[in-house]
Amino acid sequence: MSISVVLGSFYGDEGKGKIIDLLAQDSYIAVRATGGNNAGHTIKYGNKKFSIHLIPSGILVESSLALIGNGVVINPKVLINEIEMFRNEGVKIDGRLFISENAHVIFPYHIIQDKLEEAYRGARKIGTTARGIGPVLQDKVGRFGIRMGDLLSGIYKQRLEEIWDLKIGYLSTLRKLTRLDIELPRLQDVIAEYEEYALYLKPYIANTTYMLNEAVEQNKNILCEGAQATLLDIDFGNYPFVTSSNPTTGGIISGTGLGEMASNGSVNIYGVLKAYSSRVGEGSYVTEQDNEIGDKIRDLGHEYGTTTGRPRRCGWLDIPALKYAARVNGITGWALNHLDTVGKLKKIRLCIAYQRDGIITDEFSANETYLQDCIPVYEEFEMNFGDISNIKKREDLPENARKYLARIEELTGVPIAFIGTGADRDDIIIC
Ligand code: GDP
Ligand code: IMO
Ligand code: MG
Numbered sequence: 494m495s496i497s498v499v500l501g502s503f504y505g506d507e508g509k510g511k512i513i514d515l516l517a518q519d520s521y522i523a524v525r526a527t528g529g530n531n532a533g534h535t536i537k538y539g540n541k542k543f544s545i546h547l548i549p550s551g552i553l554v555e556s557s558l559a560l561i562g563n564g565v566v567i568n569p570k571v572l573i574n575e576i577e578m579f580r581n582e583g584v585k586i587d588g589r590l591f592i593s594e595n596a597h598v599i600f601p602y603h604i605i606q607d608k609l610e611e612a613y614r615g616a617r618k619i620g621t622t623a624r625g626i627g628p629v630l631q632d633k634v635g636r637f638g639i640r641m642g643d644l645l646s647g648i649y650k651q652r653l654e655e656i657w658d659l660k661i662g663y664l665s666t667l668r669k670l671t672r673l674d675i676e677l678p679r680l681q682d683v684i685a686e687y688e689e690y691a692l693y694l695k696p697y698i699a700n701t702t703y704m705l706n707e708a709v710e711q712n713k714n715i716l717c718e719g720a721q722a723t724l725l726d727i728d729f730g731n732y733p734f735v736t737s738s739n740p741t742t743g744g745i746i747s748g749t750g751l752g753e754m755a756s757n758g759s760v761n762i763y764g765v766l767k768a769y770s771s772r773v774g775e776g777s778y779v780t781e782q783d784n785e786i787g788d789k790i791r792d793l794g795h796e797y798g799t800t801t802g803r804p805r806r807c808g809w810l811d812i813p814a815l816k817y818a819a820r821v822n823g824i825t826g827w828a829l830n831h832l833d834t835v836g837k838l839k840k841i842r843l844c845i846a847y848q849r850d851g852i853i854t855d856e857f858s859a860n861e862t863y864l865q866d867c868i869p870v871y872e873e874f875e876m877n878f879g880d881i882s883n884i885k886k887r888e889d890l891p892e893n894a895r896k897y898l899a900r901i902e903e904l905t906g907v908p909i910a911f912i913g914t915g916a917d918r919d920d921i922i923i924c
Contacts, residue, residue, distance in 0.1 A: 496754055498760065541582075547571055609675065766827060771808070849866050876894070
């Protein structure tokens with residue numbers, strides 16, 4: 494039995510979907526643990542391309558079950574659309590997809606709240622995906638939340654009635670303060686809309702924690718799918734420019750109930766990264782190339798958001814940040830994607846340390862005030878190699894690529910387990 498975890502090591506969009514798709518081949522269950530439809534995971538094969546926001550990417554591997562854990566926040570409309578999209582593609586859903594009864598539900602007022610709060614922040618906006626993620630998690634912690642199990646029992650109607658004045662009161666205040674003319678929802682409409690969703694989703698709602706731990710007892714392989722990334726973590730990320738959950742290892746345990754992870758020696762925690770880096774949304778980014786180099790990387794790597802279509806900010810890899818991600822998550826191996834993309838550049842840079850107040854350090858803190866004072870110290874690497882998508886062994890890679898990979902391992906102390914050599918599902922080297 495093994496438990497494998499796939500996590501983002503930087504600011505998201507590292508190519509987690511592709512690694513999940515590979516690892517799901519050997520898994521009995523693939524479980525999404527955190528986030529919601531703020532995530533966008535891309536899987537390509539042949540001329541097919543899937544952009545998946547909510548359903549575990551493991552759904553594309555028919556031998557695996559796909560579970561949405563209690564830590565995920567669910568917009569039922571998005572979920573139903575995604576189920577229908579997969580059905581139309583001939584992907585089997587019934588008997589394979591299960592949704593935790595304890596996962597919290599996103600309502601229309603959460604999405605409106607997200608937009609209004611961003612407007613209220615003005616110049617200090619976070620750059621959220623406007624999917625209602627922050628507000629639904631505020632309600633979860635504030636104990637005003639409604640869970641999938643409440644949809645099933647029908648109790649959600651009573652809960653909505655109880656909290657309605659509070660929610661609408663807050664939204665009305667925000668509307669006044671921001672002067673944004675957003676129409677507010679009506680209770681009866683929301684109840685009617687969600688009644689339909691409840692009916693549709695009923696067969697999928699389950700006790701996923703029990704299912705997962707039964708599978709552990711039966712020595713089955715489990716794959717935990719992370720969303721977002723370490724530096725977007727509410728505790729360990731670049732606060733306040735973060736998401737409202739814990740996309741790090743701790744969040745995987747609390748978002749699934751897989752306590753076995755804490756005591757089992759055979760847990761593989763894969764930190765996904767790109768051979769360069771990217772970020773969407775506001776906040777510090779020490780190695781950002783807000784210049785023609787960044788534009789070139791964006792073009793070569795097709796760096797536009799899977800969820801919002803926003804152009805991603807691009808830059809170089811940041812070793813102090815990666816070391817931090819390795820420690821915070823207990824990463825046992827890197828999955829490094831887009832080696833092919835940096836091969837199209839003549840030379841690239843790797844940030845090996847920071848200079849702060851004239852002192853060279855590899856100490857990382859995700860605090861905004863700390864990062865703003867960091868000047869990156871770079872090493873340069875020759876790249877300039879051709880297509881590597883057919884290479885299946887690390888030792889067959891061009892020498893320039895091998896040197897870069899070896900340096901990343903040396904500086905982080907973590908071995909590279911997978912190397913992405915192209916966007917297609919098969920463009921990967923298993924080390
Ligand atoms: P995720 O959110 O971490 O799953 O990543 P996204 O899907 O948002 O963004 C990663 C992008 O990189 C997608 O467009 C993938 O198809 C693409 N991708 C992943 N690995 C590779 C790789 O090794 N090479 C290239 N060229 N593209 C890759
Ligand atoms: P995947 O799983 C990249 C960012 C948003 C914003 C901040 C808060 O595809 O890697 P939120 O809507 O969560 O309140 O937004 O977090 N963000 C992501 N950036 N990839 C993601 O997911 C992200 N999910 C959230 O851009 O800066
Ligand atoms: Mg993404």
